[in-house]
Amino acid sequence: MDVFRQLKAFYWSERKLLFVSIICLTCATALGLVYPNLLRFLIDDVIIAERFDLVPALALSVVGVVALKGSMQFLHGLCGGRLGNRVAFNLRNACYNKLQYLSFQYYDKAKTGxxxxxxxxxxxxxxxxxxxxxxxxxxxxxxxxFGAAMMLSIHWQLTLITLITIPFLAYTAIRFERNIHPAFREMRRAMSNLTTAVQENITGVRTVKSFAREPYEVDKFSIRSQAYQTNQVGAALIWAKYFPxxxxxxxLSPVILLVVGGLYVINGQLSLGELVAFFSMIWYIIGPMWGIGFHINNYTQSKASGERVLELLNEYIHIRNADNAIVLKDDQVKGHVRFENVTFHYPDKAPALKDFSVDAKPGTVIGLLGATGSGKSTVIQLLMRAYDVRKGRITLDGIDIRELDLESLRSQIAPVFQETFLFSASIRDNIAYGVKDVTMEQIERAAKLAKAHDFIMELPDGYNTVVGERGMGLSGGQKQRIAIARALIKNPRILVLDDATSAVDMETEHEIQAGFKELMAGRTTFIIAHRISSLRHADEIIVLEDGNVIQRGTHEELISVPGHYLDTYNIQYADRPDREDVVQQDVVQQVERRVAQ
Ligand SMILES: Nc1ncnc2c1ncn2[C@@H]1O[C@H](COP(=O)(O)OP(=O)(O)OP(=O)(O)O)[C@@H](O)[C@H]1O
Known part of the structure; x- marks a missing residue:
């Protein structure tokens, strides 16, 4: 019952419904006991005593009892149904709420299915x-x-003899529960594996198809389905073993009653009516015992489910607000970001960032370059407090970000990631996602700056076009431009571009960057890019390798010394070593002219 004790908060608020439901069910059950007594009265006091004038009254009493019992059962059903739904509603909301606040660390391992x-x-x-x-x-x-009390009041010796089998029945039922509970727990796990397979398959359908892995996916599903089936069969076997x-x-109880009760009647120690009444009452005890397996089954299933739901509800939230967390005032934030000797490693991994420091004054642009896995995105994750640093510290306007209110910190940062997630909603709603009370003019302005306006206007319903799940139906570059518009509309103090223009062509990238230029003015910006062209105007470029800073400086400084930056520069501009600056200049000027128009 510990699971249900822990879930108390969710049903205790609905206790009125619980009590009414229980009271009504108790009344219905108690009313059920009137039948055997009416039967006894009918046989002993009406039929044997030949007082047939009492039959109409007796019949009317039965109708009355039936009607009352029916009403009680109706109320029990009504209140029980409401109670169950309200509890499920409370729990569903609590689980969803929890999912919103669980940290990135949890989602690194969580399975959607x-x-x-x-x-x-x-x-x-x-x-x-x-x-x-x-x-x-x-x-x-x-x-x-009730049944036992009634029987005891009629004939206690007969009651005890008849109920001699009950302890055996209870023992079998308890053993059944012990065996079936693990089976149900396994079944739930197998079910969740199945759901995960379906969910991952649908989400990754393009990958599956492009690698022609349909047969593999079918086999994978069938193995999981088989596991679920095996669990079901296992549970059915336990069931089949215990039920007979x-x-x-x-x-055995009715058999004992017939033999012993019959003898008592023959010996005149029990009336015929009492034996008949006894015979109906015994089912008041055997009936529930009979259903004990079903109820135990129901109970264990929900206990297994309760454990899984509680596991989610009790999940530790790694990143949470400190006591008295500082809430920033939007108009007073300057955007001065400092990383001071930050060393960080993901759980059970080697450090992803080692002794990393940077002083990003308000309005400066910091570029991060490095091979894949060198720690660039980690810098951004730490800045957004997706994970907490344990060595060193990160400050915003001089305050350690661990002391800041999370929502307040994140509302100052607008990120654009390499992978764009779009909701299955209109483009307008997707752009306006991060802000409240936004006007259509603001949305259009952001879209124009992100160079998304033109292609949006070409879509059938313009800004009202509903994009498919995860932005299906749009190209990678188009999705990225929407994501950029989404970041711009937030009007943040800190802009984060994590490979944000990787999916657009060079010219569009320059166009977007020209838009950014206007927008970045006065905002601290972190740009992660693989293309030198995206970083060259940064105030400081940091080159990372395996979490270490191997070079830092401006573009001009870095291309004047041998090293990773110069190597990258040479590779990217190998085919036009002398013309690079001219080409860049040309494109930028063209773009700036277009933006100015
Ligand atoms: N959520 C995570 N859990 C565990 N390890 C992670 C996680 N994210 C990144 N890492 C590891 O941390 C290291 C740095 O990763 P990071 O994502 O910062 O690299 P990156 O330079 O941004 O790479 P890329 O250019 O491919 O995006 C890598 O070794 C990576 O495997």
């Missing part, structure tokens, strides 16, 4: 149990208690 199955199938199992399963288990206990035993043990 698994999370989806926690938020759907697992929540459904909990909804069913809290809405109905719990009340039914309680009902089972009540039926046994429980059925056998349960059916």
């Amino acid at each position: 698994d999370l989806m199955s926690r938020l759907t199938a697992d929540l459904e199992a909990i909804r069913n149990f809290i809405g109905f399963g719990f009340a039914q288990i309680l009902n089972m206990v009540l039926m046994i208690a 035993v429980m059925e056998l043990v349960a059916n």
Whole structure:
């Protein structure tokens, strides 16, 4: 029950519904006990006593009891249904909320399919149990208690003899629970593996098709599907093994009752009506015992689901606000970023950044260059506090970013990443994603600066065109331009361009950069790029290798000394060594002219 104790916060607020549901079910159960008594009265006091004038009243009583019991069951269903749905609603929101605040570290390992199955199938199992399963288990206990009390009041010796099988039944049921619970836990895990396979396959369908890996994917799915099937069969086997035993043990009680009760009637120690009443009451005890397997099954399934949901809810949030975190005032932020001897490594990995320092004064442009895996993106991740540094510190306007309110820090930074994520919404909404209350003019201005306006206007519904999931239907460069517009509209103090123009051609890159130039004025900018052309105007270019700074300086300084930068420069401009500056100058001038127009 520990799982449900931990989930208490989610259903306790709905306790009124829980209590009404339980009270109604208790009344319905108690009313059910009136039938055997009416039966006893019918046989002993009406049929044997030949008082047939009582039959209409008796019939009316039965109708009354049935109607009342029906109403109680209706109310129980109504309240139970509401309760289950409200609890599922509360839990679903809490899980989604948690997902929003879990840190990058969590998502480095999380599987989307698994999370989806926690938020759907697992929540459904909990909804069913809290809405109905719990009340039914309680009902089972009540039926046994009421039934036993009633039987004891009629003939206690016969009751004890008849119920001798109950401990055996309870023992079998408990063993069943012990065996079936791990099976259900495995089943949930297998289900989440299946969901993950489907989700990854759909997300990566282009990769699958372009590598003609459909047969491999089919096999992979079929192995997981087989695992799920094996789990199901395993659970069915446990079920098949225990149920006949429980059925056998349960059916021994009526047999004992018939033999012993019959003898009592013959000996005159029990009336016929009492035996008949006993016979109906015994099902009040055996019936619930019979269903004990089903209820245990229901309970264990929801317990396994509850564990998975709680695992998500209890997940540690690595990055969180410090006590009294400082909230920045937008108009007072200058954008002075300093990395002071930062060394950082991802969990269980070698350092991705070693003793890294940079002093980015407000409005300066810092360029980061280096081979893949050299630590460039890590600099940005740390600046955005996707991960916390443990050695060294990063400051914004002199304040350690770990002391800043997370939302306040991130709202000062507008990133454009190499991979653009677009939501399946209109282009307008995608551009306006990071800001509240934005006008159409602002959206268009940002799109024009990002050189996205023209192609957007060529789309069937212009800014209202709804892009497919993850921006399907747009080219890589077009998606990147939308992402740039999204960053520009945020009007940030710090602009981060992480290989942001990698998917556009040279000329568009220069056009966008001309847009940036206007926009970067007064903002601190970090540019990560593989192309020298994207970095050459930076105030400081830092060259990284395996997390170490191997060179730093301006473009002119770096091309005047041998090293990685000069090598890269030579490779990129190998075919036009003398004309590079002229070509660059030409393009920039052309672009600036166009922007000015
Ligand atoms: N989320 C992560 N979890 C674990 N290790 C990571 C993570 N992200 C990056 N790394 C590792 O940290 C090192 C630096 O990676 P980083 O992404 O900063 O390189 P990069 O220079 O930006 O590369 P690229 O140019 O390919 O984007 C690499 O060895 C990489 O494997």
